[in-house]
Amino acid sequence: MRATVLVNATSGTAVKALPDDLRQKLADHFSANGIVAELEMVEGDALIASAERAKIKAENREIDAVIVGGGDGTISSVAAVLAGTKVPLGILPLGTLNHFAKDAGIPLDLEDAIALIATASPRAVDLAEANGRIFVNNSSIGMYPHMVVDRERRRRRSHTNKWAATILSSFHMVRRFPLTKLRGRACAASHALWGAWVEAALSFDLTDDSHFSYLAPPLPPTVYDGPSDGRAAIMKMRSLHLTISAIAAILVLAGGAMAQPKAQAPSSVRLYVIDCGKLDIPDITPYQLARSEIATSLMSVPCFLIAHPRGTLMWEVGAVPDAMIPAGGTGTLRRYGTSTKRLAASLAEIGYAPSDITYLSFSHFHWDHVGNSNLFANATWLVRKLERDQMFSDPPSPRTEPANFSALRNAKTTIIAGADHDVFGDGSVVIKSAAGHSPDHQVLFVRLARTGPVLLSGDLYHYPEERTLSRVPSTEFNAAQTVAARAEVERFLAQTKAQIWIEHDFTADAKLKKSPLFYD
Helix, strand or coil: CEEEEEEECCCCCHHHCCHHHHHHHHHHHHHHCCCEEEEEEECCCHHHHHHHHHHHHHHCCCCCEEEEEECHHHHHHHHHHHCCCCCCEEEEECCCCCHHHHHCCCCCCHHHHHHHHHHCCEEEEEEEEECCEEECCEEEEEHHHHHHHHHHHHHHHHCCCHHHHHHHHHHHHHHHCCCEEEEEEECCEEEEEEECEEEEECCCCCCCCCCECCCCCCCCCCCCCCCCCCHHHHHHHCCCCECEEEEEEEEEECCCCCCCCCCCCCCCCEEEEEEEEEEECCCCHHHCCCHHHCCCCEEEEEEEEEEECCEEEEECCCCCCHHHCCCCCCEEECCCEEECCCHHHHHHCCCCCHHHCCEEECCCCCHHHCCCHHHHCCCEEEEEHHHHHHHCCCCCCCCCCHHHCHHHHHCCEEEECCCEEECCCCCCEEEEECCCCCCCCEEEEEEECCCEEEEECCCCCCCHHHHHCCCCCCCCCCHHHHHHHHHHHHHHHHHHCCEEECCCEHHHHHCCCCCCCCEC
16 A cells, blocks of 8 residues: 555644654554555644645555544544545544544554554545534534634643643633523434533534524624634634535545444455453452462453354354443443443444354353353354253353353254364364363364464463463363363464464453454
8 A cells, every 4th residue: 555644743642752753653563564655744734735735646546545643633634635535544543532533443552553554445434514614523613612722822832731721721711601502403403502612523414404503692702713723613603503514425444433334255364353341350269379470360351253255253252241231331240240342333343243143152151251142143153062051051050141142042053073173164263172161161273374373262271370380270160171171282382383362361462453453
């Protein structure tokens, strides 16, 4: 990919590093991801001029994309230049708050954001126009734009840091602006509120004739007519009318929360790591470890999607069922298992629905691995006999939650009989027996073209220190089997030169790329 990269040298992240340091860091990351980047550090009005030149280059096919680094204002400025074109826009979230990047599911880590740009397909993102001014996610009128202007004036005059200047300016503006009653209409719905400012966001279902009509006394007079701080909109508000309309979309190189098209079969095996929460273990003594011997008592709870040219495998489905996770909140199970994002939503971000999944399997039946099993009742369940018997035993095992996998009782099922089960028949994805932690515990081997072979451990180990210190938990179903299974897996790792990913290793998991990024 060839790209022009425009970085706002005064953005929140950029000002924390020397320009040369940031330039070198960006150059290294772009090079590592196969992006030939022409980097420009720009300020003020130069941003628009540079964006116009980059657009012409893209239209002449001299470059493949424009990449912008900065905050929401910087992104809006460049998006306005590219709106209605087919020039893809990559986003580097270098601002202070980065609202648009968060909404679009773009990683805030710079390296991950660049990796996403290198691998993502362009997605259409709706833009809107308020009184002739384009914005990407929100447009404010009233007190807030005045506060921004005052804040920046204070920063220039006294070199106050951004947050201190924000507090001072906010206090000043609260005293200056009275509360005003506003009435608005959007898509035939009327709204009334009291406030000192209004923020119009793209969460509304805007159509070509959608608009807001705010009826209120005139706002305080102003003589300022700057181009980018929102006060021009305030000038127009004195006519008591603000029109917001949908305009041409822009193509953004992103994943995350935006609606994705249905995923297509990849040309080679992909491994997606999905964050399905964590466990805050209250007592580690059953693991035969002391607090002083471990880095953290926290455990990660990952879910994995393996996408193969011949189908998909969902491996591990989390602890907390989606139905227990409130929108914007945290779901909790058994007091110490938590998750903030629904698994179905994570799959949707990469173009999959639970009904699209070909196979379902997990390392074992314990509650923190089977939480969302019912979502995948249409998949073929790959399970070993003793494990299935435990799941539907009467009375049920205290180590699981039967309601969370009840739909699997009548699901299409393949009982795995041998030590190894080759899921897709080509040796790239193999379920391997590793009994001991549970009656028929298993691990998953995945051979990836670029990353190399990886073995997902299930609960063969929980903490990495169990492996380095040769500790076996006292709660194993059969400790002798666990010791034998570990020895066999270690021989297999040496033979295949595979990495082992200890699924509950909180520290190691934090370093893994998370979906929508993937390993291949």
